[in-house]
Amino acid sequence: MNATQLRRAFTSFFEQRGHTLVPSAGLIPHHPSAPLFTNSGMMQFVPYFLGEEPPPWARAMSIQKCVRLSGKHNDIEELGRTRRHLTFFEMLGNWSFGDYFKEEAIRWAWELLTEGIGFDGDRLWVTVHESDDDAEAIWHETLGLPMTRIQRLDKENFWEMGSTGPCGPSSEIHFDCGSEWGDEGGPAHGSGDRYVEFWNLVFMSQFRHPDRSLTDLPQHNIDTGGGLERWLMLLQGVPTVFDTDAVRPLIEVVEAVSGTRYGAGGRGDVALRVVADHARSISFLIADGVVPSNEDRGYVVRSAIRRAVTRGHQLGIERPFLRTMVERTIELLGDAYPELPGAAALVGDTVEREEHRFRQTLAAGSALLEGELAKGVVPGDVAFKLHDTFGFPIEITEEMATDAGVTVDRAGFDAAMAEQRARGKDARKGGSAEVVMETYRGLVDQHGVTDFTGREEHE
Structure with missing residues (x-):
């Protein structure tokens, strides 16, 4: 599958499930809280997550152009030295604004990867937050993923927009590239080159206050993001993102x-x-x-x-x-x-x-x-x-x-x-x-x- 085919497969899958395709935002963000450049797919949706504006859609998807050349999310140090880092990349994402939540987000992710695109389900591992019994149950009991390939992590699987604001547990999907890429043990213990994280599902359900306390949000949202070039690297079986057709x-x-x-x-x-x-x-x-x-x-x-x-x-x-x-x-x-x-x-x-x-x-x-x-x-x-x-x-x-x-x-x-x-x-x-x-x-x-x-x- 090449880059054009992957873009089409992703958008077609979510279009069939009622998502509106939102064009990529520009690389110069306009929200006061934004960094110098757009560095993730969710950035153009920040006003909706913060409750500043009502979202025009209940379900959305996009393929967002992103740059990570400065600030907190800066991949310059890794660029060219690792198999998976780029300063420009395309981020695939789907969003729910108070509509569906964990079960649909997880189930559709699995269906897209294993049925729509062709990932080998036996090589997929997932991590969930240590407190997230619901996500673990969906992966294991609903979808049949063995418990041996589900691992619980702490802060690595808790996403926050900033020091304050919407946040929530996440579930990351990893691909096992094989023993030639490092030690076994899964994402929690093995090599990052062996267990490559390529899609993050965020269950935005809480709000972080200045005193670090958490309260539940009035509506639960879904925010997902995965780098197109990493998906291509894994699908095409090439050593690095630089070897993909992109x-x-x-x-x-x-x-x-x-x-x-x-x-x-x-x-x-x-x-x-x-x-x-x-x-x-x-x-x-x-x-x-x-x-x-x-x-x-x-x-x-x-x-x-x-x-x-x-x-x-x-x-x-x-x-x-x-x-x-x-x-x-x-x-x-x-x-x-x-x-x-x-x-x-x-x-x-x-x-x-x-x-x-x-x-x-x-x-x-x-x-x-x-x-x-x-x-x-x-x-x-x-x-x-x-x-x-x-x-x-x-x-x-x-x-x-x-x-x-x-x-x-x-x-x-x-x-x-x-x-x-x-x-x-x-x-x-x-x-x-x-x-x-x-x-x-x-x-x-x-x-x-x-x-x-x-x-x-x-x-």
Whole structure:
């Protein structure tokens, strides 16, 4: 089953059970409690769960585009190093707003997986909250899942929207990938690579108060979420999400441009995966209106672009290539997300411009960083120079150091940053020329370095 077929199977199944297909929300959320980017399928439904607005439907489903590049839900550290993490992914989900509850949610999940899609039921494990006798009974007594494949956990199976707000127990569905992926023992005790969690069913039935007490909600809701790429990995029997038909075509583009073969292991594979993943994140963020800059969302997307270019440089790519990557991304996902083809020129022009600017300092910055990595530590002042002079976000320096097994003096970097801010503050108070220099630095970062050719052209 490929990505297109999985999307159709999911939506068809829940359409037959009275769910309204709600289009994916944009990646820039609008609720006051939201993080920088939409990072889960339920985010667009927050006003309904909080009781701020009445839901237009009793049952809903969606395939939500998600980005986890910042904040609490940030998969950067795992990206490229594990078999299942991405910074852009599609989240499959179904919701009930005061309509059905645990029995239907669990039963339909089982039916979809084993009958509608073709998962081997004998390889499925579930976890439930330690207090949730009802969920355990539905899995075991109603559906016949052996007790040996049902495990109870504590906080791992209790979902909360935040420090206060709606919450409730959950039941997670896991797939046993076999002994070659780690120790047995089920999700509670075995390897996370062996027992891959791929669908979470949340039974939203309680409210967490500031004093940490819990009370029952007046209506019970269902909130489920599962990563499409993980489902594909398990269904297609491939080692990682990067080997699925959703991502592998992008890795093939990087292979062709760099001449690096995927599957050799080590830093090369990590770099190939990061570039492929970021082509997707970058394309969707820019299409949804995020403009690269040095602040907030713009900083995140600029850092993602520079991370992709840096990883490409690591693979030996010495010419601009990101436009090719985002164009292939739009080809792959344009049918599922029509906003992408409509923004193709904007996305392509933006990454081309950003890559051109960063490449003006990339080679020198990379040489400096590689030299420090060979010494075993990256001093704080060097990390600051990479940031301030060469445009390397500190996150990229830290990631490259992690790859090499080297540490970065983050405290020293932070001190240098604080000192620069203090100088800038003092300069602004005194009207110093430093203000002008800060302005010029910002303009150079925004527009790039310009070569003066006046004498050659006019003399």
